[in-house]
Amino acid sequence: MVTFLEKISERAKKLDKTIALPETEDIRTLQAAAKILERGIAKVVLVGKEEDIKALAGNLDLSKARIVNPETYERKDEYVQAFHELRKHKGVTLESAAEIMKDYVYFAVMMAKLGEVDGVVSGAAHSSSDTLRPAVQIVKTAPGAALASAFFIIAVPDCEYGSDGTFLFADSGMVEMPSVEDVANIAVISAKTFELLVQDTPYVAMLSYSTKGSAHSKLTEATVAATKLAQELAPDIAIDGELQVDAAIVPKVAASKAPGSPVAGKANVFIYPDLNAGNIAYKIAQRLAKAEAYGPITQGLAKPINDLSRGCSDEDIVGAVAITCVQAAAQDNK
Numbered sequence: 001m002v003t004f005l006e007k008i009s010e011r012a013k014k015l016d017k018t019i020a021l022p023e024t025e026d027i028r029t030l031q032a033a034a035k036i037l038e039r040g041i042a043k044v045v046l047v048g049k050e051e052d053i054k055a056l057a058g059n060l061d062l063s064k065a066r067i068v069n070p071e072t073y074e075r076k077d078e079y080v081q082a083f084h085e086l087r088k089h090k091g092v093t094l095e096s097a098a099e100i101m102k103d104y105v106y107f108a109v110m111m112a113k114l115g116e117v118d119g120v121v122s123g124a125a126h127s128s129s130d131t132l133r134p135a136v137q138i139v140k141t142a143p144g145a146a147l148a149s150a151f152f153i154i155a156v157p158d159c160e161y162g163s164d165g166t167f168l169f170a171d172s173g174m175v176e177m178p179s180v181e182d183v184a185n186i187a188v189i190s191a192k193t194f195e196l197l198v199q200d201t202p203y204v205a206m207l208s209y210s211t212k213g214s215a216h217s218k219l220t221e222a223t224v225a226a227t228k229l230a231q232e233l234a235p236d237i238a239i240d241g242e243l244q245v246d247a248a249i250v251p252k253v254a255a256s257k258a259p260g261s262p263v264a265g266k267a268n269v270f271i272y273p274d275l276n277a278g279n280i281a282y283k284i285a286q287r288l289a290k291a292e293a294y295g296p297i298t299q300g301l302a303k304p305i306n307d308l309s310r311g312c313s314d315e316d317i318v319g320a321v322a323i324t325c326v327q328a329a330a331q332d333n334k
């Protein structure tokens with residue numbers, strides 16, 4: 001069977017996108033860059049010092065990569081000025097902007113902001129916050145998006161639920177304590193992301209420990225309110241809640257616990273009430289159900305800036321780059 005990532009990689013090859021990789025001091029980045037270039041998935045910008053990159057790369061073929069050193073780049077002053085303009089309301093002076101632009105992740109994100117690359121993949125050697133903070137500070141949210149959030153694509157082997165065992169989990173990586181409005185917005189954008197990446201109809205379950213009023217508390221009320229708002233925001237998308245996971249995916253349980261629901265029994269997009277739930281759930285699926293977990297992937301940013309897990313392999317980086325290319329192309333079409 002063709003995997004999710006193989007399909008995405010094939011799509012990326014047709015898009016001719018350019019992705020910046022700032023973690024050039026990590027060999028996995030360079031190994032991934034060599035594979036991306038060899039397979040023709042994307043053009044690559046490596047942010048760093050040419051001599052250091054070449055020394056670390058050894059025999060890897062990076063001849064087709066563009067290497068940009070933030071300290072000697074001819075557009076350096078323009079970058080510093082642009083960052084200062086963006087952040088001066090937060091007290092960032094020209095001097096501190098110059099210091100921050102020496103940081104490879106910040107610099108790469110600014111390359112995306114200024115249109116020199118289509119997206120950025122980072123996080124093999126940085127915490128999620130170190131990758132996501134420059135993203136929300138510099139590229140900010142896409143037009144029409146209320147906030148940025150992060151999701152995982154979860155592909156469970158031999159699974160009859162969801163979209164042939166494929167699901168989107170959100171938010172599982174970014175927004176710690178979302179408001180009712182945040183959860184509703186995350187649900188709507190996740191449905192669109194699922195359609196883009198998995199190319200199947202989204203059925204969005206607003207998850208809870210309660211199904212259709214089986215329990216009542218502040219927690220369940222928040223999910224009910226988020227469901228109502230999400231349905232108002234996107235009346236054409238199948239969104240329902242509050243649902244427990246079994247009612248969301250198992251037709252028999254759905255028939256008894258949530259009869260008549262347009263989502264129960266066939267959900268493929270799982271929306272969690274907070275980051276604790278979303279992050280715990282994806283790791284359970286990954287470790288106990290032996291699911292492939294692709295992410296965290298961001299959505300709602302004006303340019304795709306994607307995070308990696310620090311335990312990632314070079315192949316994981318290749319996959320994240322392919323996903324980033326597909327997201328970038330979707331933004332071109334808006």
Ligand code: COA
Binds near residue numbers: 090129132149
């Ligand atoms: N969407 C859009 N904008 C956001 C945002 C979001 N989800 N979160 C923060 N911002 C904005 C803020 O409004 C702020 O704007 P401004 O400075 O222009 O006024 C800017 O981004 C920076 O905010 P700041 O307060 O410096 O960042 P933060 O401390 O809120 O951190 C994250 C933002 C994304 C880094 C933070 O939410 C985070 O660390 N999330 C958890 C990530 C994590 O650990 N995941 C692990 C699981 S994989």
